[in-house]
Amino acid sequence: MYNEELKAALLKMHARDKKLTFINYSLIILVIIVIAAFLGKYLFGFIQIDALYPKLALAFAIIMYLGYAISKIVKINKRTQEIDALFDRITGGAKATNIMESKEYKFIIPLGKITYKMYPIDFLMISLDKEPGKLYSLPVHSSFVTDFKNLLSGADVNQIMDTLTDIYREEDEDAPVEYENETTPLKTVEEFREFLNSELGDSVQAVEETRKKSRKTKLLMTTASFVVMIGFMGYIYFNAFTKGRTFDTSQIYIPMGILFVLFYAFYFIVIRPKQMKAFKEGGGTIEQAADYTFKTKVFERIVKFVSPNAQYVLHGHVNLADLMESGLFRERNYAITGNDLIIGRHNGVPFQFCDLTVSVIKKTMKENEDPDYAFYGQFFMARFNKSFNSPVYVIPKTGVKGFFTDNDISLYTNVEGEKIMLEDPEFMKMFNVYGSDQIEARYIITPAMMERIKQLTLRTKGQYYIAFYNNRITVANNSGKNNFEVNLSKSLTKDDNKMMIDFYQDLCNQFAIVDDLKLNIKIWK
Numbered sequence: 001m002y003n004e005e006l007k008a009a010l011l012k013m014h015a016r017d018k019k020l021t022f023i024n025y026s027l028i029i030l031v032i033i034v035i036a037a038f039l040g041k042y043l044f045g046f047i048q049i050d051a052l053y054p055k056l057a058l059a060f061a062i063i064m065y066l067g068y069a070i071s072k073i074v075k076i077n078k079r080t081q082e083i084d085a086l087f088d089r090i091t092g093g094a095k096a097t098n099i100m101e102s103k104e105y106k107f108i109i110p111l112g113k114i115t116y117k118m119y120p121i122d123f124l125m126i127s128l129d130k131e132p133g134k135l136y137s138l139p140v141h142s143s144f145v146t147d148f149k150n151l152l153s154g155a156d157v158n159q160i161m162d163t164l165t166d167i168y169r170e171e172d173e174d175a176p177v178e179y180e181n182e183t184t185p186l187k188t189v190e191e192f193r194e195f196l197n198s199e200l201g202d203s204v205q206a207v208e209e210t211r212k213k214s215r216k217t218k219l220l221m222t223t224a225s226f227v228v229m230i231g232f233m234g235y236i237y238f239n240a241f242t243k244g245r246t247f248d249t250s251q252i253y254i255p256m257g258i259l260f261v262l263f264y265a266f267y268f269i270v271i272r273p274k275q276m277k278a279f280k281e282g283g284g285t286i287e288q289a290a291d292y293t294f295k296t297k298v299f300e301r302i303v304k305f306v307s308p309n310a311q312y313v314l315h316g317h318v319n320l321a322d323l324m325e326s327g328l329f330r331e332r333n334y335a336i337t338g339n340d341l342i343i344g345r346h347n348g349v350p351f352q353f354c355d356l357t358v359s360v361i362k363k364t365m366k367e368n369e370d371p372d373y374a375f376y377g378q379f380f381m382a383r384f385n386k387s388f389n390s391p392v393y394v395i396p397k398t399g400v401k402g403f404f405t406d407n408d409i410s411l412y413t414n415v416e417g418e419k420i421m422l423e424d425p426e427f428m429k430m431f432n433v434y435g436s437d438q439i440e441a442r443y444i445i446t447p448a449m450m451e452r453i454k455q456l457t458l459r460t461k462g463q464y465y466i467a468f469y470n471n472r473i474t475v476a477n478n479s480g481k482n483n484f485e486v487n488l489s490k491s492l493t494k495d496d497n498k499m500m501i502d503f504y505q506d507l508c509n510q511f512a513i514v515d516d517l518k519l520n521i522k523i524w525k
Contacts, residue, residue, distance in 0.1 A: 002157050007087050009144045011080065017121050017139040018076050020106040025069040032062055079138070086126070086136050094130040096152035097292050099315045101125075101145070101337055124148060142335075146319040150341075155313040163343050166350035167383050167472060168325070184347055186306065186511060192504045195305055196497060203297045204500065208492045211290040215488040291486040295340075299484060302504060306511055309345040316341030317354040318379055326381060327391050327469030328476060329412050333361045334374065340484055346511050349519045351382035353510050355482045360412070374412040377463070377479035380510060384473040385519050391416065392435040392444050394453065394466035409478050413465055424450045430457065444468050452516045460509045475513055483507075 101124060105117035122145060126136040140148055150160060187195075196204070295314050303312040317338030323329055338356040345351070358375040393414055417436040422428060427450040435441035445453075445468075457464055462477040483506050486492070492499045513519070 003087060003090065003151065006144060006147055006151060007083065009141060010083055010138060010148075013121070013139045013141050013144075014076075014079050014083065017106075018079075020119055020121070021076060022073065024106050025073065029066065029069065032065065082136060083138065086128075086138070089128055089130060090151065092130070093154075094128045095154040096126050096149075096315060097129045097132075098127045099124055099149060099152060103335075126152060142320070146317060149315040149317070150313055153314045153316055155316060156311055159311055160313070160316075160343055163345065163350045163352065166345075167352065167381065169383075186508050186515065189501060189504065192302075192305070192501070193497070196500060200298055200301060203301075204492055204497070207290060207294045207298060207486070210293050211486060211488055211492065214290045218488060290488065294486045294492075295484075299340075299503070302507065303342055306504075306507055307344065307346045310342050310511075311344050313341040313343065315339055316343075317356055318352060318381065322352075322381060323356075323358065323379075325470070326467050326472070326474035326476070328393070328414055328465060328467040328474050329358070329374065330414055332374070332412060335359045335361050335371070338379075339482075342510070346514045349382050349385075349514045351380065351514060351519075353378060353380035353513075355379075355484070357482075358412075372411075375409050375476060375478055377481065378477040378483060378510065380475040380477075380513050382473055382514060382519055384468060384471055386444060387471050388440055388444055388468065390435060390437040390440055391467065391469040392420075392433065392441045393417070393468075394445070394464070395432045395434065396457075396463050396465065397430060397432060398463060409465065414467070422450060423447065424454075427451075427454055430454060449517065452518065456513065456516045473517070473519065 101122065104121045104123060106119040106121060107117075109116040109118070121139045122142050124136075124138055124140050124145065126138070128134065128136075150157060300312045300314075303310055317336070318341070320334060320336055323334065323336060324331070336356065336358055338354050341352065341354040343352040356375065356377065356379040357373065360372040360374055362371065391414075393416070395410075395413060395415060398410075415432075415434045417434045418438075420433040420435050420438055420441050422433060422442070422445060424447060431453070433441065433445065453464070453466065456462070460477070462479060465476040465478060467474045467476075484503055487499075490499055
């Protein structure tokens with residue numbers, strides 16, 4: 001049923017995209033015809049020389065654009081078949097190796113430096129493990145993007161829905177959330193080393209080999225590009241200094257042509273086959289091949305080692321509704337992307353966390369203007385162990401460092417209510433606390449809770465924005481980085497698997513939020 005609902009949503013968005021595309025091309029063609037008529041009647045009539053060539057050029061441009069528009073519409077008309085094929089592959093067990101997101105504006109009106117962009121359509125470009133080389137490009141409504149990513153990651157959708165139901169359950173509902181008062185501690189680094197050597201050794205070594213090959217290929221490509229650039233610039237400067245003004249700039253075309261022919265011959269003979277192999281193995285670029293292999297063959301098993309009741313969703317992340325339900329961010333036109341969703345229960349507490357990037361979409365943007373980033377880091381949400389009526393916000397004092405690293409988050413975070421002064425002076429040096437109920441805020445943020453937040457911050461060196469809202473806790477670490485990504489320049493096995501140990505400790509820091517803040521202890525209802 002879940003697949004059928006998503007398929008219906010996809011077909012509905014396809015119909016909208018098809019309609020807007022047809023209207024867009026019709027208007028453009030109409031404008032071209034009007035301009036062509038104007039040029040033919042008024043401009044060419046004043047040209048005294050033979051106007052055949054500009055007329056032919058204009059006619060050729062119109063025909064080429066008409067051909068492009070027709071081919072685009074024909075391709076869109078075949079999209080329903082592509083959607084059927086995609087869901088057949090998913091039903092057969094196919095997973096996405098890579099998912100890229102893009103946004104296409106159907107109507108763009110340039111007015112000088114300001115550009116008006118209207119009627120956006122979100123697209124997912126999907127590569128499947130069972131169909132290497134094939135790229136599906138499909139329009140998806142923004143509210144369904146995370147659902148598609150969960151499905152394409154091969155996740156247990158029912159488990160995800162059950163966990164989200166528990167996180168958002170109203171306090172007075174009949175089915176209570178079960179909390180375990182006794183914590184099962186996270187496994188030590190030594191225990192992880194033993195697991196790494198006994199269970200993951202071969203898989204890690206396979207990822208390491210892929211990483212080395214990818215790094216070598218990238219180095220070859222970079223070196224070849226550098227040689228072409230240096231050779232070209234060197235030839236120009238050599239002739240400029242030796243021949244001076246007598247140097248004919250037209251002489252650069254022959255060596256430039258030779259250099260580019262050699263470069264592309266090297267690319268297609270040496271680099272291109274490696275890229276295609278990487279695409280088939282990892283569904284994306286050379287860098288993504290090693291990362292995909294690591295995530296699916298190693299990291300997913302590490303998540304289960306840390307917490308058997310948690311599920312790893314490679315392409316998943318929290319959605320816009322989750323972001324706004326955290327109460328941490330003000331109402332704005334946000335765009336969300338992320339990955340590495342981990343969702344389930346840890347010591348009985350329903351939770352979800354992921355790497356997340358939150359940008360702000362502007363209605364009007366200057367040419368080449370970058371979006372504002374409201375958040376970039378790790379986003380954690382869980383059921384809180386206390387019921388309360390009014391929200392409380394804990395905002396870090398970032399100081400000078402935060403001025404350069406906070407991604408403008410301070411412009412978008414909620415600081416509703418009055419400032420609350422708590423009894424711990426060290427905590428108050430690190431955080432500002434806001435709430436509408438002084439007494440309830442102190443019941444939520446007890447001295448023990450303040451100490452745990454301090455220790456979590458100091459141990460992980462994080463920049464934690466915390467919201468207690470609607471009987472949930474959200475911990476957003478604005479770290480400015482994406483965790484658990486394979487770096488081609490860093491070995492996974494060097495220095496006694498130091499990189500793997502770092503991954504494990506970063507993962508444990510996320511799960512430790514449940515333990516450190518004692519979210520599994522039900523203090524009162």
